[in-house]
Amino acid sequence: MTLLTVEGLSKRFGGVVACDQVALEVRPGELHAVIGPNGAGKTTLLNLLSGELLSDEGRIALDGREIGALDAPARAALGIGRSFQITSVFGEFTAHENVALAVQARAGHSFRFFAEARRERALADGARDMLERMGLGERANTPAAALSHGEQRQLEIAMALAARPRLLLLDEPTAGMGPSESARMVEFLASLKGTIAMLLVEHDMDAVFALADRITVMTYGRVIATGSPDAIRANDEVRAAYLGTDS
Amino acid sequence: MGARFAAFAILALLAAVPAIAALLDQPFYLDIFGRAMVYAIAAISLNLILGYGGLISFGHAAFIGIGGYAVGILSVNGIDDVLLQWPAAIGAAGMFALLTGFVVLRTGGAHFIMITLAFAQMLFFLFTSLELYGGDDGLSIPHRGTLAGFKVLDSPVALYYLVFAVLAGALALSARLVESRFGMVLRGCKSNERRMRALGFSTFRYKLAAYVLSGALCGFAGALLALESEFVGPSVLHWSRSGELIVMVVMGGMGTVFGPLFGALAYLMLGHFLGDLTKHWHVILGPVLILIVLYARGGLAGLFARLGKRP
Ligand SMILES: Nc1ncnc2c1ncn2[C@@H]1O[C@H](COP(=O)(O)OP(=O)(O)OP(=O)(O)O)[C@@H](O)[C@H]1O
Ligand SMILES: [Mg+2]
Numbered sequence: 001m002t003l004l005t006v007e008g009l010s011k012r013f014g015g016v017v018a019c020d021q022v023a024l025e026v027r028p029g030e031l032h033a034v035i036g037p038n039g040a041g042k043t044t045l046l047n048l049l050s051g052e053l054l055s056d057e058g059r060i061a062l063d064g065r066e067i068g069a070l071d072a073p074a075r076a077a078l079g080i081g082r083s084f085q086i087t088s089v090f091g092e093f094t095a096h097e098n099v100a101l102a103v104q105a106r107a108g109h110s111f112r113f114f115a116e117a118r119r120e121r122a123l124a125d126g127a128r129d130m131l132e133r134m135g136l137g138e139r140a141n142t143p144a145a146a147l148s149h150g151e152q153r154q155l156e157i158a159m160a161l162a163a164r165p166r167l168l169l170l171d172e173p174t175a176g177m178g179p180s181e182s183a184r185m186v187e188f189l190a191s192l193k194g195t196i197a198m199l200l201v202e203h204d205m206d207a208v209f210a211l212a213d214r215i216t217v218m219t220y221g222r223v224i225a226t227g228s229p230d231a232i233r234a235n236d237e238v239r240a241a242y243l244g245t246d247s
Numbered sequence: 248m249g250a251r252f253a254a255f256a257i258l259a260l261l262a263a264v265p266a267i268a269a270l271l272d273q274p275f276y277l278d279i280f281g282r283a284m285v286y287a288i289a290a291i292s293l294n295l296i297l298g299y300g301g302l303i304s305f306g307h308a309a310f311i312g313i314g315g316y317a318v319g320i321l322s323v324n325g326i327d328d329v330l331l332q333w334p335a336a337i338g339a340a341g342m343f344a345l346l347t348g349f350v351v352l353r354t355g356g357a358h359f360i361m362i363t364l365a366f367a368q369m370l371f372f373l374f375t376s377l378e379l380y381g382g383d384d385g386l387s388i389p390h391r392g393t394l395a396g397f398k399v400l401d402s403p404v405a406l407y408y409l410v411f412a413v414l415a416g417a418l419a420l421s422a423r424l425v426e427s428r429f430g431m432v433l434r435g436c437k438s439n440e441r442r443m444r445a446l447g448f449s450t451f452r453y454k455l456a457a458y459v460l461s462g463a464l465c466g467f468a469g470a471l472l473a474l475e476s477e478f479v480g481p482s483v484l485h486w487s488r489s490g491e492l493i494v495m496v497v498m499g500g501m502g503t504v505f506g507p508l509f510g511a512l513a514y515l516m517l518g519h520f521l522g523d524l525t526k527h528w529h530v531i532l533g534p535v536l537i538l539i540v541l542y543a544r545g546g547l548a549g550l551f552a553r554l555g556k557r558p
Contacts, residue, residue, distance in 0.1 A: 050445060052441070052444075052445070071444070071449075072444040072445055073444050073447050073448055073449040073450070074449075076444070076445060076446060076447030077447045081445075081446075082445050084442075084445075088439060088441060088442045088445075089439070089442065090434075090435055090438040090439050090442065091438060091439075092438055093434075093435075093438065097431070100431075101431055101432075101435050101443075101446070102446050104428060104431065104432075105443075105446040105447040105448055106447060110428040110429055110431070110432045110448070110453065111428075111429060111453075111456065112427055112428040112429055113423070113424050113427050113428075113429045113430075114423050114424070114427055115427060115428070116423075116426045116427065117426060117427055117428045117430070117431045118426065120428075159442075159446065163446050163447055
């Protein structure tokens, strides 16, 4: 039983093969980490999965359903949520409005022209709960652009989660965070484990080995290994290609 | 809430214009302020997509033209009641927005500006060459129509208050709209469309709906303009008109509910009074506009809001 099945997925940018015949499986509730050096194609892989980019070859199936031809909103509607490597929030909206808009995305259509959105209890309460869970309750009425970098990263995750995805794609959630913020983020992701399937791209190896059920290693667009953290740690090819040189 | 206060003060003044005009025996005040209100409605429509949606339409005069010609053509053909003319004007403008929206909304940035302009220019030349309906010279509307069979529109004051009511309605509509779910989606698209799509919003649909709504409302403004001036010609959809609408929105304050009202009035009054002083009033307008953009962030609405906050 797998939630996400990826086979032979390729994407070229001119001469660069950013993803080269990538195969991958994510099981329900699993935290699956993707690691690899800079430029390995990790973000490209997430873009292919979220529908922001369309692949040149290969297939993607969610719960057995082919989704490779769907656009990003359609995939989000099927339950694929994501965060971005470079923080992507609505700067002029408050933290609360950011999350409320994410709740709205999955709460019926938005061709409603008259009723005030902020008065909708379901949206407002859902957003407030999510902010509290994320530890941003105090910052609810602060414009997102005025939040610290770390808080924006947290907001980013809160938004992705508020749309109630079944599969959450996380692109370096701790990027640019200080050690204590980073530790809190890891703790938060650990608390999510089991409730939702996650595909986590992360450079912080301590975080990866602490969190992941399974790890996939990419270099130059290719998957060179997949397995449990212990198996990956012991894998010679991985050590040579990656772990030896990093951290 | 300085901007809101200023807006209500201005609306109160506009409501008093017929009385003031009668008192001072200056009937042309009705024409000037009636026109200003029509342009305010058009600017409100543009602000919906420009101010809230971040879509810089450089072709909004096309919708004014369509609305105006709908009234003119129906009127020439003996269909006189505005309850038929208006839906036709609104429907035709909305339809044009729908059809062109499929094309223009596939693009963004400078392309969007150029393609909206291109469509408007096509329409401009179409009406210029439409000899049956006046071609270059435009089309005189033989007489103002009836409202549900009543000949009330012959009274300039009645027409004035009708336009006033539409303006008030348009302001109320846009105030509600921008706070609604739909409005939040539209503003989200302006802020970060990529994020919106990743959250699951099919942004194209929402932008198209906003574009159609905006076009339809602008078509209504065009119908009112034709009715007021008893004339419609290609000049109403000249590209410079589209530019003027953008200037009004920017001057008044993009993405604010009352900005278009402030902008349209300020622009037309400036034109009127400076126009009396010199033919070259645009030379003065340019620097005024630059000062507003540089120093009154958020346009006049932003200025009023800041004045309102002062103790
Ligand atoms: N839109 C694009 N156009 C052209 N080349 C691209 C594009 N996106 C990515 N690439 C290239 O594809 C390769 C993979 O990039 P990608 O961003 O997926 O790597 P990554 O593993 O996420 O790296 P990092 O760890 O630095 O985030 C790189 O060589 C990159 O330059
Ligand atoms: Mg990356």
